[in-house]
Amino acid sequence: MNPGPTAPTAPATALLEDFSLEMTGKDVPKLEEAHAAVPRGTRVNVTFLGNEDLRMRLDAARAVKRLGLVPVPHISARRLASRSDLEEFLAGLAADGAAENVFVVGGDPARPEGPYEDALAVIRTGLLERYGVRHVGISGYPEGHPAITEHSLWSALTDKSAVLGTRRLAGDVITQFGFDAEVVLGWVERVRERGVELPIRVGVPGPAGVRRLMGYATRFGVGTSASIARKYGFSLTNLVGTAGPDRFLRTLAREYDARRHGDLKVHFYTFGGLRATSEWITRFRAEG
Template structure:
């Protein structure tokens, strides 16, 4: 009798766990030095026992090979459940299939399927590849058709920058669930009520898709302003006022930023968030501090 020894999927963990999941996001390194930094960060965070980690995928597939290599190495050389991002920007359906096949060959069976940003940025006009896919829903359908993958998708508490339409965002998220997605991870945001409103809109459509908040620790005001601008996230005055009050002292700014992120996490957990996904920027210190405060 054969026994399935594959570890539980993220979807299975979300369904069975009696506690919120905890996870981290990395981006693929650009060079050997950056790879050493990434690997050091992975090793520093691994002892925390995250439920999974994810590795991003650059615009227009610009980091595809590096994403494949990074996810393969993490999956092979650590105990971490690994998820690879996948976009359909600037790629034919055949190229997407090839990438999915490479993930499977690397032993990676979790995919975060996102449309991805156009080359001009999140607010630039979307241009579908002539032989490609139109949107993330089609990408989910394709990945689901190619094998036994656990598929995640993106969600937007502060509205998708293209649409700025809360009801349309909810309808699209429900469509992605119907296409085969098992969970969603949000873009960065700072208002816990924005996450709750998104969840309620999705639930009102009869969809119980788990929506995991994505958390960006703030350690640099200019940087977070740029991230918020790119993602369309609302950066509340109460956040910037607290950071500005810390003055020009980087350590003070960083300490306030960790406070803000921890408070957001605590609020979200009290509202019933199924997990927390921290964007590490390939550094471990902020994530370790937040994890310690929450545990």
């Protein structure tokens, strides 16, 4: 019996059953505009950027919850000037009922602005549990990090996973966005070989202008222009138009093997395009 033309792409849509999104503190109006296209209960990460303040971050987490979504506020370890700064943020989240899920990352500053040199230092304080945190996201880097050695990245990942287990905190790994599904899956296999069984959310760029995608990729050191163009299917001689992660997700789904890769989900970096990303996901799922 002919399964029909949509059958080959069905596994790709299955990866989107529990996708998550990312926004900044300034994106609340964009989230309000997009939320009708976002399934209730979707996890929405709220960044912790240097140009945002406490009120903006708390307001954004509150807005996510008000719209029927699950706020996942970021905590940037090296941006915290003091222990009291961390407690003030956690207390604010707890007061709004938005502290259950957080994502803890080292952050961009080369030198800590306070007592926390990395995400692990924040997790080890015990403050997360004290203020009601139950689930902690941590970072993963399938294509490496321009300022951190591979050995350090692996040590950080395995140490954080172990400490979360010791502290009885649930968690997941959210990766940097990438353009090469095969590289990502190879990295996931190595994660599992190291005994890390946390669910992994694969970072995916939402649909965006090709030039913008290339700019972000260059900024974060993710792949080369030639490899990105090849994997995403556009020409370097014509950077006009928009590119979506269709090909990436279909490759990811085709090569994904739960026995080797474990629990895998998708996390969209929206680059401010919350509505465009949400509507793209709806269309992609409808196509099968």
